Amino acid sequence: MKSIWNGAIGFGLVNIPVKMYSATESSTLDLDMLDKSDLSNIRFKRVNEKTGKEVEWDNIVKGYKLNDRYIVLDEEDFEAASPEKSKVFSIQQFVDEDEIDSVYFEAPYFLEPQKNGENAYSLLLQALKKTRKVGVGTFIMRNKEILGIVKPYHDVLIINKIRFPEELREYEELNIPPKKVKPNELKMAVALIDLNSETFDGEQYKDTYSADLLKIIKQKAKGQKLKVAKGAEPTDRTIDLMEKLKASLEKSKKNIS
Incomplete structure (x- = not known):
């Protein structure tokens, strides 16, 4: 497996260096989109909406539209935002997992200790098992802040990504029946x-x-x-x-x- 994030778990004043790996894979078949006339593969291009010409990856930048003009961001800008979270998943509190509604849960990731982090990794794993608690914290991955919990899964630590409350939609517009039943x-x-x-x-x-x-x-x-x-x-x-x-x-x- 290829690691998708290298950093550390912040456990009090202890930093546990870890590598993170995706814990899931899709079981669906990999179907290609084809042209019905000759079964040629359909390819998507990155096209400049003004010129209609394809843009190479090296010429693509990210920007945010502010007051009708784009502000272009580079790697230094992303690193400057919450630098303390870019490499450390700092546990902010410990809670009972059943206190977190399942609607918040997203994807799980395996954690592997890096060199010199083995003892602290095992300590946190066993402590979480004994207390039956999970650690809640945030970190930055792929230019996005991730909220998650660190917890034991058999003999390995995992981070389970969970949603921020503002990511959940309201349901008041739905036609929900009255609560009365026979x-x-x-x-x-x-x-x-x-x-x-x-x-x-x-x-x-x-x-x-x-x-x-x-x-x-x-x-x-x-x-x-x-x-x-x-x-x-x-x-x-x-x-x-x-x-x-x-x-x-x-x-x-x-x-x-």
Whole structure:
């Protein structure tokens, strides 16, 4: 794996030098965009909107439009903004992870100790395991401030990137139904949830769509005719909610027995 950030974890007055690696990879198939007429690859160009000519990477700069004119930024400008955060993920507080709503969570990253940081790395890992806490802090990566938590994941430390509160949209414009529900329906729904509750096991969930799509691709490559089985369309609305809940409970009981 190739590291995407080199820096340190600030733990009190202790700095733990680390390298950061992406902990995830996409399971979707890498599909190319093609011209339907001759299946040529579609390529996107960086074009000057005034001249219509392609611009080389070396001639591209970043700028911010302020008072109808662009202010161009260079690497020194990015480094000058919050320089104390550019190389150190400084833990600002320790919290219980379940205090952070899952809506804030984004991507996880593995942390690997650099030379002379092994002992402090192990100490923080074991201390977080013992206290069952996670450390919250920020750092700069790719010219952007990242809010995240550092936590144990098996025998490795990870940083889990989380969203800033201002990144979450308001939901007041949505047509949300009233909170009132019928007591009997609620009781039945709770029973259905309890009956199907178990310990989470991520290993039982697989990306079957990509595998099925690859089978179709291989069939088409061999010139085989496809048999298309349409999925059942969801019903528009539930007419008798109680009857549906009862039927769901009976089905769950049969599956368990």
